[in-house]
Amino acid sequence: IGPAGEHRVKYANLTSGERVAGRGGTGAVLGDKNVKAIVARGNRKPDIANPEKTKQLTKNWVAALRKHPFCGERLPKYGTAGLVRSMQKGHTLATKNFAAGQYDNYEAISGETLSAKYLIKNKGCMTCPIQCGRQVGRSGKAIKGPELETIGLWGPNLLNSDLQAIIEWNYQMDELGMDTISAAGCVAFAMELNEKGLWQSGLEFGVTDQIPQVLHDIAYRRGIGDELAEGTRYLSQKYGGSEFAMQVKGMELSAYEPRGAVGQGLGYAVSNRGGDHLNAGYTMIYEGLAMNVKPRKVQAKAELTVLNQNIMEAASAAGSCLFTLYAFVPGFLIKKPHSVISRVVNAVMASSLVAATLRLVMKANDKVLPIHMPGLPHSQLISAVTGMRVKFMTLCQIGERGYNLERLYNVKRGLTAADDRLPGRLVNELEDPQLPDSKVPLAILKRKYYRIRGWDQSGVPLAKTLRRLGLVLRDFLI
Ligand code: SF4
Structure with missing residues (x-):
């Protein structure tokens, strides 16, 4: 952990080399327990049941x-930043604290610009063929890119x-050990808050000179940094503005503006982790x-959310990168x-x-659908x-159990179910006044989602759901 963890910043992270559990x-948990680092060593190779088949x-x-x-x-060509153009097109590029989903100057920060102006080489996790990570140039030195x-x-x-400034701040936040999203x-x-006169933080949209100092102050809990270190939920409880405090369950939202993708909105709301795009x-x-399945319509979104959550949960449990899952979408789409x-499929x-x-x-x-x-x-x-013996349905069930x-x-x-929510801005205000469906119809989606999951109206798994999953812990846990 870095200084942010040592000072228990609520969104301090863990770093391993250049990869971050953000x-x-x-x-903050490790910092609270006075743990600076965890070291693992060993030289045993894992036993593999069928090495030849695994290799093939x-x-x-x-x-x-x-x-x-x-x-x-x-992904290899532009990194994850290669998604900026698609997000701009779909009104899902969070802009001005999620006041809008499009940004006029999006090309300046796109993956294409990052590659053209700063990319030195791709760098990613060991043995991965995708290598989505970036090494970018900074004062003649190669550093990790955003x-x-x-x-x-x-x-x-x-x-x-x-973009140059974002590269600098990204590096600084890694050094300080804090989650760049939160x-x-x-x-x-x-x-x-400052713009609305609710908290004289001195921070203004579009004014970024003071950002490096603010990051430092967050990590060391100095000045306004001490309050920023507590997170958005804390700030909204103290200064107001909960309808535009972009957090769910205390976790700040990722970069996808969900009024242009209502399934993602549902996912943010019900996610066990909070406002995180992946657990969502x-x-x-x-x-x-990758596809264009009527982004502002509710049809099939609760189903796709449950299915994706389960598959991603299982892949994570198996130690597999989630980006490997997207090869599931046929290339021609x-x-x-x-x-x-493509239009018919969507x-x-x-x-x-x-x-x-x-x-x-x-x-x-797997017995009914052995594929x-x-x-x-x-x-x-x-x-x-x-x-x-694991087939696709067992994989899904492993994820569902998790x-x-x-x-x-x-x-x-x-x-409780009240925590499966979104900030008011996303459910009450239109992202684009010209588009009457550009907000998240969360109540409908959430009802469907609970039903599909086999949870009651309070969002608690029903006894029969847990029995089906072989989880007999309900009485113990609740
Ligand atoms: S394993 Fe995943 S995160 Fe790591 S480089 Fe490959 S695609 Fe990127």
Whole structure:
């Protein structure tokens, strides 16, 4: 952990080399326990049940990822920042503390600009064929470059188009050990509080000279930094403005403005972790990033959210990067988004027929549906590595079990259905006054979501749901 963790900044992170476990304030937890670092060592190789099959499957998987237009082209070429243009187009690029979803100067901070002006080479996690990370130039030295969330939230969300400055702040926040997403959310909120005369923080949209000092002050809890270190929820409780405090369950939202992607909005609201795009289920992938499944319509969104949350939960539990999951979207939908077939697929995906089918499929098990899903070799690899019999439905159920366990833990800690919410701005105000459906119809989506999950109206898993999942902990946990 860095100084932010040592000073228990609520969004301090853990760093391993250049990779960061950014969200949830784990750095503050370690800081609170006086733990500076965790060292692991060992020289035993893991036992693999079927080494030959594992090798072959891995080879095929790497080849498929390299051929895929999202995993093998866009991410390696532009990094995650390569999504900026799609977000601008879909009104999902959070701008001015989520007051809007588009930013006029978006090209200045796009992945294309980052690559053209600053990229030295790609750098990512060990053995990964995607290598979405960036090494960028700074005073003749190669340093880690920013990714999409950092660029979006320190760029458009603060009305800032200085990419060089974002590169500097990103590096500084890594050195200080703090989550770039939550830090940006706090600064944007402080700017709006200042603008509305609710807190004289001295911070203004579009004025960024003082940002390096503010970051330092947050990490060391000096001046206004001491209050910013407590997070957006704390600030809204003290100074007001909860309707534009962009947090859920105390966690600041990621860079996707959900009024242009209502499934993502539902995900933010019900996410066990809070305002995090990944634990939310990242339905953004269907709602404008890789596909275009009617982003402002509710049809099939609760179903897709549950399905994605479960699959992502299982992939995480298996130690697999979530970006490997997006090879599931057929390449032609990404390469030719306006072709007749792509338009038909997107329309069908948003139909009640697909919604009903998904609900049915999610109730199935490997006996009823004994398949591995094309594009998702995770279940095959888990089988080859562990020797367990895992097909696609078991993978989904592993994820579902994890998601329900997290929910039970939250319930035990006092969370209720009222915590599955979004800031008022996102559900009451139109993102674009010309678009009457440009807000998140959360009440409808949430009702459907609870039903599909097998939770009661308070968002608590029903006993029969837990029995189906083999979780017999309900009485113990609640
Ligand atoms: S494992 Fe994931 S995060 Fe790491 S470089 Fe590869 S795609 Fe990027």
